[in-house]
Amino acid sequence: MKPQTPIADVLIVGAGPVGLTLAMDLASRGVRVVIAETRRRGEPPSVKCNHVSARTMEQFRRLGVAQKVRLAGLPEDYPNDVVFRTTFTGQELTRIPIPSRRDRYTAEGGPDTWWPTPEPPHRINQIYLEPILLAHAAALPGVSLLDRTQITGFTQDDDGVVATALDLDDGRTFDIRCRYLVGCDGGSSTVRKIMGAKLEGTPVIQRVQSTYIRAPGLRERVPGAPAWSCYAVNPRRCGTVFAIDGQDRWLVHNHLNPDEPDFESIDRDRSIRNILGVGPDFDYEVISKEDWVGRRLVADRFRQGRVFLAGDAAHLWVPYAGYGMNAGIADAINLGWLLGACLQGWADEQVLDAYELERQPITEQVSHFAMDHAQKMIRARSAVPPDIEAPGPHGEALRAAMGQEAYELNVQQFCCAGLNFGYFYADSPLIVSDGEAPPPYTMGSFTASTVPGCRAPHFWLEDGRSVYDAFGPGYTLLRSHRQVDIEPLLQASRQAGMPLAVIDVPAAQLPEGYRHPLVLCRSDQHVVWRGEHLPGNTEALVARLCGRARALVPEALSG
Known part of the structure; x- marks a missing residue:
């Protein structure tokens, strides 16, 4: 049974990667943390983020979890390359070489090997990342996790915050008393709505019909070396395929065209087969539908008194360069040291003003980078030559030209040193x-x-x-x-x-x-x-x- 009035220095709403990183950072500073999460303990997350940036890995190193993260995900020798093909099983147009996790610290000579950091990036899906962070955070002194708990409201005064919590299993309500509250509860954030903050920007940039599939035998149909990510480029359907386990599980993004506003109006099966380059005789299983809308929205404020927003609760954008989750973790690291300084008593409460003044302009800046790249990708998809798959010299010349354009456009987002450093x-x-x-x-x-x-x-x-x-x-x-x-x-x-x-x-x-x-x-x-x-x-x-x-x-x- 959950306690009637748990008391914490900081209440974190949401046990995703952002909330868990904030909890780890605060715990390292001796801060007592309660995390409220609506899911059951160990319930897997959706297959969202596929990339952990170098800046995030640097912080994971400081928090003692980098090597646990580095050892998980794709097989150690699986190339983290990004490849462009006419279909997933079709002709290769170009390849951006990215080392496997086995070679991540030692590889040289590629566009992704010169990183000036002790911890270069790591390609890993959120279904593997989040359980590692959860286990690490839950084992730390001073961290308490309340699963199946929904925060439905809060009040605050000069001394702290009282949040109203709902036990989703038995319907009982109880209070959580804390000094500060942080909403890390995603794009539909309850905390943001209660505090009256509004998301502003561009509500729709790109719709993506996304499907998590199990497809035994698909890897064997791919010509050449495998890759972590494959962009399929053909006049029938353009999409992206991410390797999840390096064996038979894949995430297929079907990038809808601007005149295709409804997810279910597009034949999902036909689109997947056109992206993969397989016929009706090939069998695959849909594990889950993960459709999403790319946006550029930033909250008009990140703070109300003792209540803060971080991650998707504060900003949403097209996740190019992997900077959705990673920007949220940067929020957590920024806020964690400020709250720690205040709660440890050596900093004045005015120090907390720095959070919004620092992070909001950065999210505005980075979101524009992502939006600009998304728009370039939309234009590139609309300009695919109808004869891109043609045999002979003409088709070869088209594929070579498109491959060069794809490399030059995308190497910056997959080797994004600027956004990191x-x-x-x-x-x-x-x-x-x-x-x-x-x-x-x-x-x-x-x-x-x-x-x-x-x-x-x-x-x-x-x-x-x-x-x-x-x-x-x-x-x-x-x-x-x-x-x-x-x-x-x-x-x-x-x-x-x-x-x-x-x-x-x-x-x-x-x-x-x-x-x-x-x-x-x-x-x-x-x-x-x-x-x-x-x-x-x-x-x-x-x-x-x-x-x-x-x-x-x-x-x-x-x-």
């Missing part, structure tokens, strides 16, 4: 600008930089660890010249109770992006301040980083 936080109350603008980035490219707001460029320490492995739970100061006096900052940090780790690194070890002897970073790897020497008023800098002195002018904090 290029985004930055501007106009944040916790970032001390020094006047230099962050370098621009695209979906596929970026320039490593220590401009405040950017991700601290990665490098390896002499002892073989990633520099991120040495980061502390609050702030971390990277010092490349030991003669630079940092004692005033250490003293100010101690007086404020602000956790500050120091890493001394010889300047010769630092990559090109590091031009200042002192670079101060947050636990989520973003640079907050840098300088040749400490500012004259270190107490003011610490107060700013603890959310207590937003109005201080930058000149007082320059070093």
Whole structure:
């Protein structure tokens, strides 16, 4: 039986990847967490996300779950390539090589092998990812999971939130008292609706008739090497096929045309066969229908007092470059350290203002990247030559041209270093600008930089660890010249109770992006301040980083 009034520091609504990551992050900071989830314990998720980004894997590494995730999914030697064919079993147009998980750390020479990170991306479906995160989170001290529990309302005051919960098995209602509440409850978020936030943007960009199938013998019909993802391009039907288990389970996306607004008006079986390139004699089984609509919608606010939104509850867009779930996990990491700082007592509650000011502009930015790419893909599908499958030199020339176009258009989304490492936080109350603008980035490219707001460029320490492995739970100061006096900052940090780790690194070890002897970073790897020497008023800098002195002018904090 569920307790009548469970008490938590943070109530998380939703036990998907975003909510579970937030729970893991908070637990690592000694925060008591209750997770309310409507599903039964262990009930499998739908086959949605197929990709874990490098930035997410970096955080999974910090939270101690990266290797568990890396060992799951497709067989270890299964290529993670993206291939374009006339049909799934037809002629190959082009291939974007992506290493298998066995070769992920050692592969060289491809567009997806140069990642400046200790944890490159990992292709894994959510049906394998989510149970790993659930088991890891549930085993952590201070984390309680209430399954079959629906949050139906909440009230809040200056001291906390009281949420009304419904036990979906026996119909009983009870209260959950907490300091803060976070809605990680998906696109139809109840928390968002209760707090009165609205999704704004483009409600329909692309409709996708998606089907999860079991098809024994399909893999054997594919010419050439297997691939994690296959785009089928022909005049009858364009679609995408994802390998789920590397054996006989597949997810088939049928990309509907703009004049096909209704999922069931399109013959599902015929579309699947046209995408796969198989006839009526080939047998397959429909496991589930997973139809979805690609959108570009961002909530007009991510916070109401002590209540926050994260993940699909805050933003929805076409999941190109895998940045649906991964953007939500970035929300969780951002919010987790802010809530932790506040609940641990070393930061003022004003520090929480940074969440919406930082994450909402990023989701606007990234969602436009995804929408622009979706529109380019829609145009490309509408321009498939009717004789793309023709034999002889004419057909070969068409296939070669379309293959080159497909490669150039899509290599940036499957090797999306820009979206992983290029985004930055501007106009944040916790970032001390020094006047230099962050370098621009695209979906596929970026320039490593220590401009405040950017991700601290990665490098390896002499002892073989990633520099991120040495980061502390609050702030971390990277010092490349030991003669630079940092004692005033250490003293100010101690007086404020602000956790500050120091890493001394010889300047010769630092990559090109590091031009200042002192670079101060947050636990989520973003640079907050840098300088040749400490500012004259270190107490003011610490107060700013603890959310207590937003109005201080930058000149007082320059070093």
